[in-house]
Amino acid sequence: MEPEGVDAWELSIPRTVQFGWGRFGDVSSWVAALGSRVWLVRGGDSLDQTGTFTRLNDLCLAAGIPVETIKRVTAEPSVSAVAESLRQLYQRSTDGVVVVAIGGGSTIDFGKALACLITTLTPERLNNLKEIDWEDTVIGYLEGVGKGYTIDREPLPLIAIPTTAGTGAEATRNAVISCSLRRFKKSLRSPLMIPRVALIDPQLCVGCPVEVTKCSGLDAITQLIEAFVCRVRRPLVRALVLDVLPAAVRSLPRVIADGSDKKAWEAMSQAALVSGIALAHSGLGMAHGIAAALGVECGTPHGKACAVLLPTALATNRKVCQVDFALLERAINPNGGGNDCVCADRFVERMTQLVGECGVTARLSHLGLRADRIEWLAANSFGSSMNGNPVLLVPDELERILQDIY
Numbered sequence: 001m002e003p004e005g006v007d008a009w010e011l012s013i014p015r016t017v018q019f020g021w022g023r024f025g026d027v028s029s030w031v032a033a034l035g036s037r038v039w040l041v042r043g044g045d046s047l048d049q050t051g052t053f054t055r056l057n058d059l060c061l062a063a064g065i066p067v068e069t070i071k072r073v074t075a076e077p078s079v080s081a082v083a084e085s086l087r088q089l090y091q092r093s094t095d096g097v098v099v100v101a102i103g104g105g106s107t108i109d110f111g112k113a114l115a116c117l118i119t120t121l122t123p124e125r126l127n128n129l130k131e132i133d134w135e136d137t138v139i140g141y142l143e144g145v146g147k148g149y150t151i152d153r154e155p156l157p158l159i160a161i162p163t164t165a166g167t168g169a170e171a172t173r174n175a176v177i178s179c180s181l182r183r184f185k186k187s188l189r190s191p192l193m194i195p196r197v198a199l200i201d202p203q204l205c206v207g208c209p210v211e212v213t214k215c216s217g218l219d220a221i222t223q224l225i226e227a228f229v230c231r232v233r234r235p236l237v238r239a240l241v242l243d244v245l246p247a248a249v250r251s252l253p254r255v256i257a258d259g260s261d262k263k264a265w266e267a268m269s270q271a272a273l274v275s276g277i278a279l280a281h282s283g284l285g286m287a288h289g290i291a292a293a294l295g296v297e298c299g300t301p302h303g304k305a306c307a308v309l310l311p312t313a314l315a316t317n318r319k320v321c322q323v324d325f326a327l328l329e330r331a332i333n334p335n336g337g338g339n340d341c342v343c344a345d346r347f348v349e350r351m352t353q354l355v356g357e358c359g360v361t362a363r364l365s366h367l368g369l370r371a372d373r374i375e376w377l378a379a380n381s382f383g384s385s386m387n388g389n390p391v392l393l394v395p396d397e398l399e400r401i402l403q404d405i406y
């Protein structure tokens with residue numbers, strides 16, 4: 001049989017991925033290898049409650065490395081928050097600086113945005129230093145709404161340390177940034193933005209609030225599925241997803257029930273990492289496409305929005321994804337028997353049940369969406385994620401789908 005040929009592709013992942021229980025203890029060695037001081041971008045209260053923030057300080061102090069907290073991230077990154085940090089920092093020396101971003105996906109995305117924009121926006125590029133419109137400048141770099149500016153300088157070295165098992169932001173080349181004024185959520189994107197080091201210690205997830213665990217875990221699972229069935233098909237992505245999804249599906253209920261289950265946290269952290277690698281190399285689908293617009297309209301956190309939309313996305317794509325859904329079902333349950341049709345149906349049912357067991361609503365009205373905003377939601381869900389959806393939809397079709405789950 002003739003070989004089918006292979007489309008051009010690239011592989012961009014962190015130069016170093018350190019994965020394992022207890023690896024957080026290596027953080028000061030990595031900082032010392034990349035620089036001499038830390039600009040810390042950190043998550044919110046849970047870092048204090050788990051002692052992670054104190055431990056980071058102690059480890060760096062013992063190694064003679066000064067740590068300066070640059071930003072405490074308590075919400076998904078906004079244009080104004082990123083602009084404000086840049087305004088405060090752009091005239092300061094970056095000699096020896098290593099950006100350490102420790103927290104959930106929002107924190108890591110903030111760190112990625114800061115690390116790349118601070119080197120790209122050199123003083124020579126900022127025309128009038130007294131009257132810079134920082135927000136306009138940041139927007140200029142965003143895809144879809146910007147001015148086509150590109151990240152073209154090596155960012156500050158970034159060590160990404162996730163404390164949730166969810167977004168996979170430690171392995172992706174984009175940072176999602178929202179603007180409430182202009183009502184969008186768009187990405188800053190460049191291969192240069194991939195963190196230099198992804199330090200993944202599943203132990204840091206112990207103590208994560210259970211609601212965050214549910215939603216971030218379902219985000220990772222949604223990313224794995226959408227990347228697997230995406231219109232852009234990459235063998236590397238599909239092989240990785242087939243390998244990690246079964247363990248993630250089994251482990252999410254376990255970490256929800258028992259927040260100290262070591263093996264289950266390891267499986268979830270690995271699934272999150274792989275989901276980031278997967279989405280960066282193939283793409284996503286309609287759950288993520290709608291989730292961005294839903295976040296803008298209702299303020300629904302990303303993971304929750306994806307979880308709400310996953311069952312609908314699976315049902316919509318079922319007709320063209322029978323073989324792929326059957327493959328995923330057989331990977332999860334090799335002894336289930338049945339033909340592709342039976343297995344695909346079982347997969348949709350299994351995932352819908354998992355979302356329900358996590359207590360996630362199936363209704364958009366429960367998220368505060370107004371009925372008269374469904375048309376807007378449908379029209380604004382067609383960004384880069386939707387381009388990967390197996391079933392090609394038009395806004396009218398999507399509006400009917402959204403009506404059904406209102």
Ligand SMILES: [Fe+2]
Pocket residue numbers: 167219220223288302306
């Ligand atoms: Fe996601």
